[in-house]
Amino acid sequence: MSALEGPSLHIRGRILLGDDREVSDLWVKDGHVTLTRPSAQGTNMVAIEGWVLPGLVDVHCHIGLGPDGAVDNSTAQAQAVADRDSGVLLLRDAGSPLDTRWVRSRRDLPRIVRAGRHIARPKRYLRNFGLELDDVTQLPEVVRQEGRAGDGWVKLVGDWIDRDLGADGDLRPLWPQDVLTEAVAVAHAEAARVTVHAFSSEVIPSLLAAGVDCIEHGTGIHPDDMYTLSERGIAVTPTLLQIAEFENIARQAEGKYPLFASRMRDMHERRYEQVRQLHEAGIQLLVGTDAGGTLGHGRIADECAEMVAAGVPTADVVAAASWQGREFLGYGGLVEGSSADLVVYPEDPRENIEVLRHPKAVVLRGELVSPV
Numbered sequence: 001m002s003a004l005e006g007p008s009l010h011i012r013g014r015i016l017l018g019d020d021r022e023v024s025d026l027w028v029k030d031g032h033v034t035l036t037r038p039s040a041q042g043t044n045m046v047a048i049e050g051w052v053l054p055g056l057v058d059v060h061c062h063i064g065l066g067p068d069g070a071v072d073n074s075t076a077q078a079q080a081v082a083d084r085d086s087g088v089l090l091l092r093d094a095g096s097p098l099d100t101r102w103v104r105s106r107r108d109l110p111r112i113v114r115a116g117r118h119i120a121r122p123k124r125y126l127r128n129f130g131l132e133l134d135d136v137t138q139l140p141e142v143v144r145q146e147g148r149a150g151d152g153w154v155k156l157v158g159d160w161i162d163r164d165l166g167a168d169g170d171l172r173p174l175w176p177q178d179v180l181t182e183a184v185a186v187a188h189a190e191a192a193r194v195t196v197h198a199f200s201s202e203v204i205p206s207l208l209a210a211g212v213d214c215i216e217h218g219t220g221i222h223p224d225d226m227y228t229l230s231e232r233g234i235a236v237t238p239t240l241l242q243i244a245e246f247e248n249i250a251r252q253a254e255g256k257y258p259l260f261a262s263r264m265r266d267m268h269e270r271r272y273e274q275v276r277q278l279h280e281a282g283i284q285l286l287v288g289t290d291a292g293g294t295l296g297h298g299r300i301a302d303e304c305a306e307m308v309a310a311g312v313p314t315a316d317v318v319a320a321a322s323w324q325g326r327e328f329l330g331y332g333g334l335v336e337g338s339s340a341d342l343v344v345y346p347e348d349p350r351e352n353i354e355v356l357r358h359p360k361a362v363v364l365r366g367e368l369v370s371p372v
Contacts, residue, residue: 006040009363011344015052017334018323026052028340031366035336046368050360051348053318054333055089055110055341056300057325060216060237060288063091063112064098067294069128076100079291080109082298085370087343087359090331094195094216095155096292097129107365111341113329115153115195116146121174124160126293136179143183147192152330154187156180156212158196159203161253161260169257171200171220181210195237199267208232216288219243219267219274226281235284235328240306241299242290243271276311285312286328287321301356308353315350340366 009028016022027034061083064076071079076098083091090111093100095118103112118130119142125132131146133139146154162172175183187194193213198204201220208228215221218236221229229236246268254261267274279285287304291297300321307317323333332338342363349355362370 006043007034007038007045008366009340009368010041010045010047011049011052011342011363012047013049013051013344014348015334016054016323019319026334026342028363028366031340033334033336033338033340048344048361050344050346051355052334053087053322053343053345053349054326055343055362055364056087056321056356057090057092057287057329058083058088058289058291058300058303059092059286059325059329060094060239060290061091061297062096062290062292063093063103063297064096064100065129065292070097073098073102076103077106077109079297080106080112082296083291083300084108084110084364085362086298086300087356087362088298088300089341089343089362089364090326090329092153092288092329094153094288094290095130107367108369110364111331112151113153114151115155116150118155118157118197119143119146120157120160123163124174125157129293130157136175139175139179140183140186143194144186144190147187147190150192152192154192154194155216156183156194156196158198158207159200160197161257163257167257168259170259170263171202173200173203173206175206177206177209180206184210184212200263208234214286217243218278219246219271221274221278223277223281226278226283230282233284235286236278237286237288238271238275238278238307238310239288239290239303240271240275240310241295241303243268244306245294246271272310275307279310279312279316284324284328285316285320286325287317301354304356305353314353317353318350318356321356 007027007029011026092113120130122132159171195214214235246264250261250265289303344361347355
């Protein structure tokens, strides 16, 4: 190896590879990690020192989605850049009306795992956001199509307010049990996993019976169901930034839909207790901001801070936002030969979650995309 062929980066300090695993040095050559000291250091090598995490993960965001539905590619690109600059280098797009496959060809943008479009029913979700099925029996076939079109995930809307009930309008499940169970089986046959938007307690038993793989929000999960989720390895993404908006939703709805407003307000008030109970039950908690729609991108540090405020230990939140989240989505951490996707911090974020707000350097595919 000549000097010119040496590594481009030398990262040193505290490099966190996973639970209870760390090293003091890491080199980047040709976009990949090596943990073995090279014989030639390279004439233009850049040295960076600090606390290092595998690239952060936002498992619930919506690239290409704005308040009124799909946005243009330029706006979607800006969303992805905001996530990248916050240290998020792996995204699970949990439903978008925009075809975002082009993001995968951009080496300067985070890696993306797409779930296709939200699947819902007419007037039972946000307008222009998802595929709306007039006939519920269409669900298995549409799940098959979305499973083939996405990157191993399908996103269902499990419950939403039923406004046709008038003053009695409240959260109600969208799908008959037999149809939902068949749809999940179809997704699994296509080697796709199913994640479901779920606010209410009423929808959870049907999701468990159908065999879903992941639950988004989970504000209504009853303690009796928590241990079932834990035993089955069903992960939950709390999206606390989104749940923080429930009080505003309740205020807007209380005149016309008092039952719905009361429920949303209750879930808002007990949101921290709910997340703490999920954690204590041994459920795998994922970190997702629900960015897109009405929430801005690049807020992973805010979401992590909310989880810590809920009572989840800081070190557990950091793990969930980095190597554990990557493993959940089928991406590895920092190992010999892996893609150099990492974030460097000036201090240890496991000691202070606020450190995540100030990445010192962001390295994506071996390139320094955010300078020291």
